[in-house]
Amino acid sequence: MTQAKKNKDGRISAQNKALILAAAEKEFAKHGFNGTRIQQVADAAGLPKTNVLYYFKSKHDLYVEVLEQILSLWNSAFDEASIDDDPADVLARYIAEKMEISRTKPEASKIFALEIINGAPNLHSFFKEQHIHWMDGRVSLLQSWIDQGRLHTRDPYALLFHIWACSQHYADFGAQIEVLKGEPFDEHAFSEATKDLIELILKGCGLHVPERYK
Amino acid sequence: MTQAKKNKDGRISAQNKALILAAAEKEFAKHGFNGTRIQQVADAAGLPKTNVLYYFKSKHDLYVEVLEQILSLWNSAFDEASIDDDPADVLARYIAEKMEISRTKPEASKIFALEIINGAPNLHSFFKEQHIHWMDGRVSLLQSWIDQGRLHTRDPYALLFHIWACSQHYADFGAQIEVLKGEPFDEHAFSEATKDLIELILKGCGLHVPERYK
DNA sequence: TTATCGGTTGACCAGATGGTCAGGTTTTTG
């Protein structure tokens, strides 16, 4: 039917697309956009290369869809925090969330980092604007807390950057950390690292670490 | 003469090699190893492609030499710090050094980050071992300070990771930061960011920020 | 003058890779 003309998500379609996207996420994380071969993605998904091109018009298309899927992970409870909330609580939770993503979705984090390092050439400008808007809102919240004397840091932007930098570091540099520390960086180690980071940042802002994050 | 057989560093040679390495550093930082074309490097250096291949046997060779050149930047005063030094002073200086590299050599920092994200496939194992050795030494120094009650943080490894993560962040994500903050990230902004980071980390470790870094 | 040698370069190639296409099969739909 003409109604179904644009509906490309039959049962099989949805299933295969998901399969391919998952495989692509891993491959892109490992080798970057240029270093990834469509054939590799196909192999990882257990399908012939042509089939990958059937669902995604081009390599670039596939990459963009992977990226869009990743962006949905970036939502957070911090998005809705208000001035009446407790800064220590909100920040600790935000850090914990970011660390959790680094642990459970390191590939996504890597791809995001690679994309940003290269100047975000594939992120639609609407995303950038949206991000700036989000940033403005969060920064003024932090600034309010600073003005109230409930948060002691000079630059709220810098605070956010530092949280991102450190949490993402654990995703991006996971392998390096294992080598340098000489022990596997497992769930428990991640939990310890999260506590450490929360303590560092909160103390650095003159905040008291909530019991549950100690 | 047979003596000069291996001497490939005549005046012209040294000059051209330096030219090519500088161009390669920029290109690799922009596009990564796979995304960089030898032709691009050649164009950036103002030489024909064949000439690049004359000085560097292969693209991979060129990349490794760029990488080795970068590694020399990683030396620091922190390397020689001893237990008798003041933790606050040593750490503040170390952070300032790292930030300075991010400001003056962002390309080098980017390449290093990209290399590490990909699991450091091109770093010779002797470098890794050397790095581990360095790390062990620095961690035990930090641990000594902790044991003496002069430094208050749980995991010295994590402390180093956080310093690296934040300072490198300013190199890697420079473009993103400009967009999000909506103003150029110049020398002055870098100086402010450095102070902020020093304050965050030192306060986070229960240290007092030395006057000169305020 | 001539041999040598570092340096230079255009022409060329083999392999890899993104992407197309036509024809086939399976599933859905009326």
Next chain:
DNA sequence: CAAAAACCTGACCATCTGGTCAACCGATAA
């Protein structure tokens, strides 16, 4: 049960790119 739509895929191709090669240049030494 057809017809249509969705799905699948082997064969193929245009292009790109790392790397080779052989000829050539220009300075210096014998």
